Amino acid sequence: MRENFGHLMNRAVYEYSSGLLRSWGKDLHLVEQGFLDAAVLTETVERAALGPDEAAPYRTGLFLVTAVELALRAR
Secondary structure, three states: OOOOOHHHHHHHHHHHHHHHHHHHOOOOHHHHOOOOOHHHHHHHHHHHOOOHHHHHHHHHHHHHHHHHHHHHHOO
């Protein structure tokens, strides 16, 4: 039987990543360096913040953005 952690990722993006990305606003290293469009990121975060089911299509992208941004801030 194959394990699937999609529902946990949906919940994590909804509960944690969206709030963290919101709190940083446009002060993200990835936005400042031109890797992300601030308006598109804001719209995506707002959609994912509606609920775990709404976060599903964005979970991988927002997780990666959050992880990379955290790594850049840790330097």
